[in-house]
Amino acid sequence: MSRDSYDEQLDRLTGMLATMSRDAGAAIRGASAALLDVDRGAAEAVLAGDAVLDRRRAEAEAMIPELLVRHQPVASDLRLVVCALRIAGALGRMGDLAGHIAKVVLMRYPVGVVPQPAVPVLTEMADAAARIADKTALVLATRDQLDAMQLGLDDDEVDAAQERLLAMLVAGWPYGVESAIDLALVGRYYERYADQAVNVARQVVYLVTGTIRL
Amino acid sequence: MSRDSYDEQLDRLTGMLATMSRDAGAAIRGASAALLDVDRGAAEAVLAGDAVLDRRRAEAEAMIPELLVRHQPVASDLRLVVCALRIAGALGRMGDLAGHIAKVVLMRYPVGVVPQPAVPVLTEMADAAARIADKTALVLATRDQLDAMQLGLDDDEVDAAQERLLAMLVAGWPYGVESAIDLALVGRYYERYADQAVNVARQVVYLVTGTIRL
Numbered sequence: 001m002s003r004d005s006y007d008e009q010l011d012r013l014t015g016m017l018a019t020m021s022r023d024a025g026a027a028i029r030g031a032s033a034a035l036l037d038v039d040r041g042a043a044e045a046v047l048a049g050d051a052v053l054d055r056r057r058a059e060a061e062a063m064i065p066e067l068l069v070r071h072q073p074v075a076s077d078l079r080l081v082v083c084a085l086r087i088a089g090a091l092g093r094m095g096d097l098a099g100h101i102a103k104v105v106l107m108r109y110p111v112g113v114v115p116q117p118a119v120p121v122l123t124e125m126a127d128a129a130a131r132i133a134d135k136t137a138l139v140l141a142t143r144d145q146l147d148a149m150q151l152g153l154d155d156d157e158v159d160a161a162q163e164r165l166l167a168m169l170v171a172g173w174p175y176g177v178e179s180a181i182d183l184a185l186v187g188r189y190y191e192r193y194a195d196q197a198v199n200v201a202r203q204v205v206y207l208v209t210g211t212i213r214l
Numbered sequence: 215m216s217r218d219s220y221d222e223q224l225d226r227l228t229g230m231l232a233t234m235s236r237d238a239g240a241a242i243r244g245a246s247a248a249l250l251d252v253d254r255g256a257a258e259a260v261l262a263g264d265a266v267l268d269r270r271r272a273e274a275e276a277m278i279p280e281l282l283v284r285h286q287p288v289a290s291d292l293r294l295v296v297c298a299l300r301i302a303g304a305l306g307r308m309g310d311l312a313g314h315i316a317k318v319v320l321m322r323y324p325v326g327v328v329p330q331p332a333v334p335v336l337t338e339m340a341d342a343a344a345r346i347a348d349k350t351a352l353v354l355a356t357r358d359q360l361d362a363m364q365l366g367l368d369d370d371e372v373d374a375a376q377e378r379l380l381a382m383l384v385a386g387w388p389y390g391v392e393s394a395i396d397l398a399l400v401g402r403y404y405e406r407y408a409d410q411a412v413n414v415a416r417q418v419v420y421l422v423t424g425t426i427r428l
Contacts, residue, residue, distance in 0.1 A: 065292040078279040170392040178384040
């Protein structure tokens with residue numbers, strides 16, 4: 001295999017990761033719309049999209065052994081493929097987590113999952129998660145360390161919102177235990193979604209610098 | 215690098231994964247002891263062990279690029295290293311999830327997290343998770359597909375127990391919303407722990423057969 005076609009394959013791999021990051025962003029926006037607007041169609045679209053994302057993840061992973069075996073890559077290429085595997089895994093997981101939120105919506109439909117007092121904090125989590133998704137796509141495109149570090153701020157915001165949500169649920173939540181558990185889990189899915197985005201950013205920093213902060 | 219020293223490095227990598235799988239098993243047993251016996255020391259030991267597991271994961275991952283760059287591996291070796299990356303990730307995550315259970319115990323200590331009516335179902339989850347951990351270590355050693363498939367049964371048992379736990383929590387749980395949320399999350403951590411073990415088994419099957427069921 002010539003160096004050119006090898007570079008083409010690498011480009012195809014990074015292109016696929018960029019597509020997956022956009023899909024993961026669409027997934028969390030759709031899940032938030034399903035959750036906050038009690039929108040069944042949006043929830044179903046998230047689950048359909050998750051299946052596509054899982055397929056793309058499998059395709060991206062399948063490219064890697066072939067890519068390695070047909071060419072003796074140099075050190076920076078290897079770092080890229082090792083990172084690409086982890087990034088594909090994290091983006092796939094982000095789709096799964098958006099899917100978990102959509103499933104909670106479908107399980108309770110036509111009853112809404114978010115009673116009025118919880119709307120502001122869930123809206124904040126939804127907005128922060130959407131911003132994180134956009135920044136993840138940006139970081140994959142620019143491989144800029146400063147962009148990658150920005151993600152941490154939104155992740156902190158999601159964590160803080162989850163703490164506030166849990167505090168609200170345990171302080172005399174009048175909508176019952178089932179509602180409290182649904183919301184605690186939904187909050188956790190947003191939290192994990194943001195964590196996985198931070199993982200992606202961390203892999204990009206590793207790609208650029210060769211060192212990783214654990 | 216000679217083929218021999220390459221094989222030695224591969225052996226070292228698979229040995230490290232075997233060690234990590236034992237650590238992940240010790241972690242969930244410790245977390246279950248902490249949870250069911252309200253044992254602070256056990257919870258702290260789980261968190262200390264999780265830090266070791268994270269370090270081992272980083273070491274295992276760091277071996278891979280070097281291993282690839284210093285030798286032109288054949289296809290089956292490549293499959294091994296790609297799988298090794300995913301397996302190291304899943305085992306690390308299993309340690310994290312045991313750590314999450316330990317943190318819930320420490321957060322409520324000296325109050326116990328599991329009121330009497332929930333002891334049987336949590337004990338069942340704890341036992342199934344411990345069996346899964348043992349089978350994961352076995353599958354890594356034998357690479358036997360039948361052993362790998364066995365894991366799915368225990369995973370189903372954990373999922374069914376989590377359903378029963380949630381049903382119990384929403385049917386007039388008399389210990390308050392905070393307790394219900396704690397238990398719903400603890401149940402979810404066991405569920406995810408079992409899922410990650412299934413991921414490990416699936417990677418082993420992929421390693422042996424070259425095909426993966428998504």
